[in-house]
Amino acid sequence: MDTVVTALRSALADPDGTVVRTDPAVLDAARTDKSGWTAPGGPVAVVEARSVADVQAVLRTCSAARVPVVPRGAGTGLAGGANGTEGSVVLSVARMDRIIEVSVADEYAVVEPGVLNGALDAAVAAHGLRFAPDPASAAISTVGGNIATNAGGLRCVKYGVTREAVLGLDVVLADGRLVSTGRRTVKGVTGLDLTALFVGSEGTLGVVVGATVRLVPLPAGAPATLGAVFPTVADAARGAAAVVTGASRPSTVELLDAAALAGIAAHLGPQVLTETLGSSSADGAFLLVEFDGPDAAQAALGAAPRLQAEGGTVHHATSAVERERLLTVRRSFHPAMEARGRVLIEDVAVPRSRLAEMFERVEAIGRRHGVAIPTVAHAGDGNLHPNFVFAGDEVPAHVWAAADELFRAAIDLGGTLTGEHGVGVLKRRWLGDELGDDVLDLQRGVKAMFDPLGILNPGKAI
Amino acid sequence: MDTVVTALRSALADPDGTVVRTDPAVLDAARTDKSGWTAPGGPVAVVEARSVADVQAVLRTCSAARVPVVPRGAGTGLAGGANGTEGSVVLSVARMDRIIEVSVADEYAVVEPGVLNGALDAAVAAHGLRFAPDPASAAISTVGGNIATNAGGLRCVKYGVTREAVLGLDVVLADGRLVSTGRRTVKGVTGLDLTALFVGSEGTLGVVVGATVRLVPLPAGAPATLGAVFPTVADAARGAAAVVTGASRPSTVELLDAAALAGIAAHLGPQVLTETLGSSSADGAFLLVEFDGPDAAQAALGAAPRLQAEGGTVHHATSAVERERLLTVRRSFHPAMEARGRVLIEDVAVPRSRLAEMFERVEAIGRRHGVAIPTVAHAGDGNLHPNFVFAGDEVPAHVWAAADELFRAAIDLGGTLTGEHGVGVLKRRWLGDELGDDVLDLQRGVKAMFDPLGILNPGKAI
Known part of the structure; x- marks a missing residue:
């Protein structure tokens, strides 16, 4: 038995190993996530923490033993950031999933990190509220995971990313101390903004064990939904730019290119696209635009001619059933990809005005x-998610070569390596290209200050 | 001549002292701001930087000489954060006031830090855009000052604070190196969020010399404005809470208590309040509520009965003239205070549901x-701004004693020392009460990492 496992079982009063798990299947599952990347080695234990005290005990024990700790939630990451690496202790907070408090008057919730996004939304919907960050994975991903990656999602075009939704955090530091940052007020500027620093830090500065998150009112009335088919992806990108600016901001603007539509057609059957969009769109692109709030219908009416001006054939959903059919096209994308093999989902972002150019680059790189x-x-x-589908467990070299060009193209167009998934393991080698040496040095300095022994998620993010 | 002045004039090629100012009147003006606090000593020079290179030269020179640097903009701060202290070099970026780029398609502007908030708004209004942060001082305060303090303002209830509006920064570090953080894309999670860390850091981590800020569309149509008079301030606080939640968020919710109204009545003449509000409100309170955007009128109609339910007598502005009269009541508050003496403007914030209680505490502390x-x-x-009016140049001891109780009351109610003005010099002694020792240690560790020689705005903020 590994000595750190013995020490953890003692510290957590867990002689039978029901919390400090070492079953091979559990260890193996913790080596991977939804990125398609599996750590070559594996962790020595997966601790399924039940409380803040458990998390503190793990960090104290691992600090003393100089053993790396990999914080983990539901394991739905897309960059390998929570994958248990060789010799590490995976510290899962998935069981810490309580909603501690909901304040309707002050529009916040206090939650444990393991609560699922969908579960939080369901719990507060009765009060007419929701948690704004909305990753496509909301049903299976945790609030703690959102915080670790500063996740975005489908409606952040209108409602902002996770950082804007986090008021305060409880964090266990590398040495086991528990600290609270931030506040429950909507404003507050006392001291440096450590809350924002922890958001998106991918478990490299501390382990989030509690969060006070902002809730926002559910929009009034029914949403208004448009689907538009364009001759080319560049036309669709221009259509997106045309509807996103202006006084009424859409709550969703999703674009699928021809290759994505082809995959969906193969998955759902081509007649679904033909019936829904009036085209199987072999060469075109599809744009889904939704407005919410009291002026949704009016805003959609105003947006339709702007889409048409860019060459779009616009379908205006006139019933909940029609809306659902349009949303289904978008929602079927990831299942369609996963049905074809293993998937590497990339995550570059460019200024909106460069979106058409970035799509052209993606096509050229693919060719x-x-x-x-x-x-x-x-x-x-x-924010684009170019997908690579491949066979086998390893991302092939030619896929990485294409991804490399993708990252460089995004940076070249004034963009970023990762819009919302995080750097994790998979994007570390391009970090310097985006940040430059001086900023990278500052980041490493901050990391060293929070984690002088380097035990928190080493080899990830920075 | 001080040796650092000689070194600065040499480094900046300024033999005549037109950039490195030492005129007594200039040095003296830099000792104070709008807080009512004047540094007991004074700076040895005020450098009026014209360029990034100037800022780099100042930091290199002052690093070599171990001389403190106090970054400063327009000097409109309310906590003494930019006041030139004994033996320091004040580094003013007020002359660096260019708007470098405005991207209408991507809704951002790239600006120098000295640009006035009002000037930026005026420059982008023609494109149907504005800079969301809206301090009451917009006409005289700089974007760099907003960034230094993470300023809020009147419309941040709907549009968020400065942090949400800053995409990226150019910062000169203590040793003179220039770094760029962040991005021009609306999303991006590559590395730690140093941009958010610099926002609100009050010049203690680096000197902001450029910023890429988000612009937002000007709301469509005319705003809808309500003024309501309540029998008590607690009723008004409940009225505010009743209209701020729900699907239509007001863009402004401003409350004036009886003492504030009395001051305004004395300043404008009591008949102005009587004519505008139908009451001189000696015992009551006034709430100004404004909605903007396409559903403004509808939202105001919905809000009126909620104000009435809390005891409010509601005036619905039916013309631009009537709106202006309601806004004038609010806008006259600060001039009314300044007409009576020197003013210490405090800045506590509490969860919205505790607002009525906080007002009760303010009254009790005053008594x-x-x-x-x-x-x-x-x-x-x-977010409350309790004002203390006093005679003479020094804040009297009994005012600080009252302010001390105010800060403790805010923290006791789950709030914060400062909602938007910053800690500066004036709130440092309460910092530990809010943050606790461990968080304060982390903040000081971050500070030491960015500024190992401790030359950046020492004695301020943290």
Whole structure:
């Protein structure tokens, strides 16, 4: 038995190993996430923490033993950031999933990190509220995971990313001390903004064990939904730019390119696209635009001619059933990809005005490397998810070569490596290209200050 | 001649001292701001930087000489954060006031830090855009000052604070290196969020020399404005809470208590209040509520009965003239205070649901110390500005004693020392009460990492 496992079982009063798990299947599952990347080695234990005290005990024990700790939630990450690496202790907070408090008057909730996004939304919906961050994975991903990656999602074009939704955090530091940052007020500027620093830090500065998150009112009335088919993806990108600015901001602007539509057609059957969009869109692109709030219908009416001006054939959903059919096209993208093999989902972002150019680059890169790169974009944010489908457990070299060009293209267009998934393991080698040496040094300095022994998620994020 | 002045004039090629100013009047003006606090000593020079290179030269020179640097903009701060202290070099970026780029398609502007908030708004209004942060001082305060303090303002109840509006920063570090953080995309999670860390850091981590800020569309149509008079301030606080939640968020919710109204009546003449509000409100309170956007009129109609339910007598502005009269009541508060003496403007915030209680505490503290504490609140944010008017140049001891109780009351109600003005010099002694020792240690560790020689705005903020 590994000595750190013995020490953890003693510290957590867990002689039978029901909390400090070492079953091979549990260890193995913790090596991977939804990124398609599996750590080559594996952790020595997975601790399924039940409380803040458990988390503190793990960090004290691992600090004393100089053993790396990999914080983990539901394991739905897309960059390998929570994957248990060789010799590490995976510290899962998935069981810490309580909603501690909901304040309707002050529009916040106090939650444990393991609560699912969907569960929080369901719990507060009765009060006419919701948690704004809305990753596509909301049903299976945790609030703690959102915080670790500063996740975005489909409606952040209107409602902002996770950082804007986090008022305060309880964090266990590398040495086991528990600290609270931030506040329950909507404003507050006392001291440096450590809350914002922890958001998106991917478990490298501390382990989030509690969060005070902002809730926002559910929009009044029914949403208004448009689907538009465009001759080319560049037209669709221009259509997206045309509807996202102006006084009424859409709550969703999602773009699917021709390769993505082809994958969906193969998955759902081509007649679904033909019936829904009036086209199987082999060469075109699809844009889904939704407005919510009291002026939703009016805003959609105003947006339709702007889509038409860019060459769009616009379908206005006139019933909940029609809306559902339009949403289904978008929602079927990831299942369609996963049905074809393992998937590497990339996550570049560019200024919105460069979106059409970035799509052209994606197409050119795909042609050059002989790979299809079906792509969905949160087009209102300029955030593209180019997908690579491959066989086997390892991302092939030619896929990484194509991804490398993708990252460089995004940076070249004034963009970023990762809009919302995080750096994790998979994007570390491009970090310096985006940040530059001086900023990277500052980041490493901050990391060293919070974690002088380097035990928190080493080899990830920075 | 001080040796650092000689070194600065040499480094900046300024033999005549037109950039490195040492005129007594200039040095003296830099000792104070709008807080009512004047540094007991004074700076040895005020450098009026014209360029990034100037800022770099100042930091290199002052690092070499171990001389403190106090970054400063327009000097409109309310906590002494930019006041030139004994033996320091004040580094003014007020002359660096260019708007470098405005991207209408991507809704951002790239600006120098000295640009006035009002000037930026005026420059982008023609494109149907504005910079969301809206301090009451917008006409005279700089974007750099907003960033230094993470300023809020009147419309942040709907549009968020400065942090949400800053995409990226150019910062000169203590040793003179220039770094860029953040991005021009609306999303991006590569590395730690140093941009958010610099926002609100009050010049203690680096000197902001450029910013990429988000612009937001100007709301469509005319705003809809309500003024309501309540029998008590607690009723008005409940009225504010009743209109700020729900699907239509007001863009402004400002509360004036009885002492504030008395001051305004004395300043404008009591008939102005009587004509505008139908009451001189000697015992009551006034709430200004404004909605903008396409459903403004509808939202105001919905809000009126909620104000009435809390005891409000509601005036619905039916013309631009009537709106202006309601806004004038609020806008006259600060001039009314300044007409009576020197003013210490405090800045506590509490969860919105505790606003009525906080007003009760303010009243009780005023009674106990025999001082009037006229108070205006950004009530939608739970952010109160209790004002103390005094004679002479020094804040009297009994005012600080009352302020001390105010800060403790805010923290006791789950709130914060400062909602939007910053800690500066004036609130440092209460920092530990709010943050606790461990968080304060972390903040000091971050500070030491960015500024190992401790030359950046020492004695301020943290």
